[in-house]
Amino acid sequence: MKSCLIVDDSKVIRKVARRILEDLSFATEEAADGRDALEQCRQAMPDVILLDWNMPVMSGMEFLSVLRAEQEGKRPVVVFCTTENDMAHIRAAIDAGADEYIMKPFDRDVIEAKLAQVGAL
Amino acid sequence: MTTPDAGFDCLSSLLRTRAGIELARTKTYLVESRLGPLARVHGFVNVSEFLQRLARDGIGEALATDLVEAMLNNETFFFRDIQPFDLLKERILPQLRTARAASRRIRIWSAAASTGQEPYSVAMLFAEDRESWEGWTIDIVGTDISRRAITRARSGLYSQFEVQRGLSIHRLMAHFEKAGEHWELSPEIRAKVRFQPLNLLGPWSLGAPFDIILCRNVLMYLAHACKQEVLARIHRQLSPDGRLVLGAAETVLGVSDAFVPDWQNRGLYLPAGLQPPAFARAV
Numbered sequence: 360m361k362s363c364l365i366v367d368d369s370k371v372i373r374k375v376a377r378r379i380l381e382d383l384s385f386a387t388e389e390a391a392d393g394r395d396a397l398e399q400c401r402q403a404m405p406d407v408i409l410l411d412w413n414m415p416v417m418s419g420m421e422f423l424s425v426l427r428a429e430q431e432g433k434r435p436v437v438v439f440c441t442t443e444n445d446m447a448h449i450r451a452a453i454d455a456g457a458d459e460y461i462m463k464p465f466d467r468d469v470i471e472a473k474l475a476q477v478g479a480l
Numbered sequence: 481m482t483t484p485d486a487g488f489d490c491l492s493s494l495l496r497t498r499a500g501i502e503l504a505r506t507k508t509y510l511v512e513s514r515l516g517p518l519a520r521v522h523g524f525v526n527v528s529e530f531l532q533r534l535a536r537d538g539i540g541e542a543l544a545t546d547l548v549e550a551m552l553n554n555e556t557f558f559f560r561d562i563q564p565f566d567l568l569k570e571r572i573l574p575q576l577r578t579a580r581a582a583s584r585r586i587r588i589w590s591a592a593a594s595t596g597q598e599p600y601s602v603a604m605l606f607a608e609d610r611e612s613w614e615g616w617t618i619d620i621v622g623t624d625i626s627r628r629a630i631t632r633a634r635s636g637l638y639s640q641f642e643v644q645r646g647l648s649i650h651r652l653m654a655h656f657e658k659a660g661e662h663w664e665l666s667p668e669i670r671a672k673v674r675f676q677p678l679n680l681l682g683p684w685s686l687g688a689p690f691d692i693i694l695c696r697n698v699l700m701y702l703a704h705a706c707k708q709e710v711l712a713r714i715h716r717q718l719s720p721d722g723r724l725v726l727g728a729a730e731t732v733l734g735v736s737d738a739f740v741p742d743w744q745n746r747g748l749y750l751p752a753g754l755q756p757p758a759f760a761r762a763v
Contacts, residue, residue: 472646
């Protein structure tokens with residue numbers, strides 16, 4: 360079973376995403392900000408990270424920069440999932456090492472399609 | 481005095497004669513959901529009353545068109561069911577590049593283009609392999625019975641929801657720009673496709689035969705006799721060594737002898753009599 364870390368400061372978004380991902384046969388964990396997510400990744404690197412952009416303590420971009428700099432061996436698939444929906448943000452995310460990008464609001468079809476495109480299903 | 485059945489029969493007859501679509505009586509829920517907005521526009525509180533009035537008073541041309549368009553399923557998305565596009569990219573287009581090396585011309589028809597995502601997806605495949613197609617004339621035609629869908633297709637504007645269905649973020653970045661709340665296709669991709677309204681059961685004027693015809697998720701809604709007629713007409717519009725692509729839930733088996741399945745590639749059909757794969761021999 361593949362694992363996914365859901366990183367979002369919204370409890371509601373985490374709950375919705377968790378239901379979708381568990382329905383797609385992922386084992387899920389949650390983090391409410393980038394620092395919490397980084398600590399969890401250092402303990403056990405997930406296969407996929409669903410990552411919000413704007414979060415307290417450490418943003419999604421800061422988290423991604425540190426993650427890609429630190430990671431050795433296993434390279435998790437990182438999918439941004441954010442309300443930032445302009446081309447500048449998308450380019451910045453891809454340049455920083457994101458593999459895919461979901462613009463909120465999302466549904467099951469979008470998450471499934473995006474994960475399929477990066478071979479994460 | 482008209483009955484609810486008379487209203488349904490009136491609509492059913494209209495769909496059959498105009499679009500070849502068989503509307504089963506079990507689909508009343510579909511009628512309710514798709515015609516509700518149109519009924520309200522015409523001042524009716526529910527679809528049943530609307531249809532009964534139409535059955536009693538008759539239907540003018542403009543309203544008949546609106547009714548048929550409202551009942552159509554315009555579901556589509558970019559690179560829908562990715563397998564046919566992988567097949568185009570990896571096998572069919574390379575084979576055509578060799579087979580058509582003399583004319584350097586390829587014609588592709590998306591016969592039920594809806595709001596344009598299918599033919600634009602094909603256009604992206606060519607744009608993403610630009611060097612290989614330098615100096616070629618690639619003619620991609622998108623047609624649909626719905627004039628409203630064709631108008632949207634020509635606009636090249638899609639919602640955030642639409643661009644996230646089937647498009648990778650890399651393709652979005654390569655081929656789109658944000659335009660207010662929408663995403664606008666690049667002029668390069670839009671210029672590769674021309675659209676025109678076309679009823680598959682009506683008169684056609686599409687010019688020279690096509691090398692590839694995509695007619696996906698259309699036959700499944702048609703009455704058997706209409707399927708036969710459409711396939712016969714498509715056969716006449718396809719090059720002798722062309723390829724027909726149907727939807728994953730569709731087949732020619734039991735419908736037409738004019739095509740045979742390419743057993744190695746689900747959804748792909750060859751004109752009967754062609755020793756497959758003619759393109760492959762040319763590679």
